Amino acid sequence: MSGHHDDGHTHEQNEAELRTKALESLLVEKGIVSTDVIDDVVRAYEQDIGPMNGAKVVARAWTDPDYRERLLKDGTMAIAELGFQGAQGSEIVVLENTPETHNMVVCTLCSCYPWPILGLPPTWYKSEAYRSRAVIQPRAVLSEFGLELDESVEVRVWDSNSDVRYMVLPERPEGTEAMSEEELVGLVKRDSMIGVAKIPSPAPAV
Amino acid sequence: MAPTPDRQISNMPEEVELPRSNGELVFEAPWEGRAFGLAVALNEGGAYEWSEFVSQLSREIKADPSEEKAYYEKWLSGLAGLAVKKGLISEEELSRRTHEYETGERNDDDH
Structure with missing residues (x-):
């Protein structure tokens, strides 16, 4: 259900973005990695970056x-x-x-x-x-x-x-x-x- | 416990160097940051050596000499390829899941 994508919150959903999501979701589902760990990593690297x-x-x-x-x-x-x-x-x-x-x-x-x-x-x-x-x-x-x-x-x-x-x-x-x-x-x-x-x-x- | 940036990741070999602007990492879109975090987290979790990821990425970069694809598209291809090679996922289930997101059959969108 992607209804809210039509009301001004449109995002470019390109192939790479979808594949990234799919990859993450599979790996999380299999217990190989957790969303929290990815969050932590991104945070650590971006902290003094973005x-x-x-x-x-x-x-x-x-x-x-x-x-x-x-x-x-x-x-x-x-x-x-x-x-x-x-x-x-x-x-x-x-x-x-x-x-x-x-x-x-x-x-x-x-x-x-x-x-x-x-x-x-x-x-x-x-x-x-x-x-x-x-x-x-x-x-x-x-x-x-x-x-x-x-x-x-x-x-x-x-x-x-x-x-x-x-x-x-x-x-x-x-x-x-x-x-x-x-x-x-x-x-x-x-x-x-x-x-x-x-x-x-x-x-x-x- | 927050991981500390690893030097072998912060300082990658020149041919596979992370895109930076004025010393800071540059993500052109949020998914690129996600793909970045995913690769680093898998390495930290012991799924592969960082050098294995680097050689996979390097192969993707060499295969695109005219630089038609964005850096993180190659990053993602390298990462997906390595995940398949390591038996973490199959190419088929990745395609299926991608398709599910594309059609909206699956949606946990919170960006």
Whole structure:
């Protein structure tokens, strides 16, 4: 049953993709490998891999006000300026977190994700629990991620689809005024660009 | 326990080198990452030596000198070929399962 593939969540299902799925499903069924182990492997290798692109975008936006403006106006274009592409013709919209507004991203129907800039989606992003609860109880979900927001902060939840993918521009932490763009890149973690975490202030230099 | 990236996988011989951009691994689509993870996980589980996978991949790459196919398509062919060779699966059941996904007879799609 692939009904939901017709409602804007169309994915290219090419032969290689289908064969990969088939191969994985057979090997898992036979107990030769487990989905969790594959997840762990992918996570280990991509950890400091995929999200780097997004971190560069964020650091540029923090240090270059003109770029920040272009990024918020047309994410796809501004991200392309740094040499990164959108996923198969989908647009990337960048949402700015501020002290008053907190944005978080979900894909309620499957797991659309801006993978060219954030790498592969984390396992929890694809989980039924996150997909269903992010919209209904965003604050509870955020607090499970360790993020407690003040009641006065407005939480906006954005549902991705194959045409539009969202990336969050997190707030620049205090105490980073003297840091270079390159140093800032190292601070930006994936979860902050999905909007389930803030970026902590770096420990003061000794 | 999260596996740590293995140097023999991070640093593959030049002719079979993983696609990278600015030092970072590049997956053109999520399935490529999945195929990557699957090959590494099978190796870690002891299904084959990494060198066996590399020679299988190298054969696929050499068979496509004009580079018509994407790197991970060759990766996948090499992986499927090795899985068959090692008796983990049969080519026939792989084709059947692929067909089931294609027709929607089977669907555990969560991407």
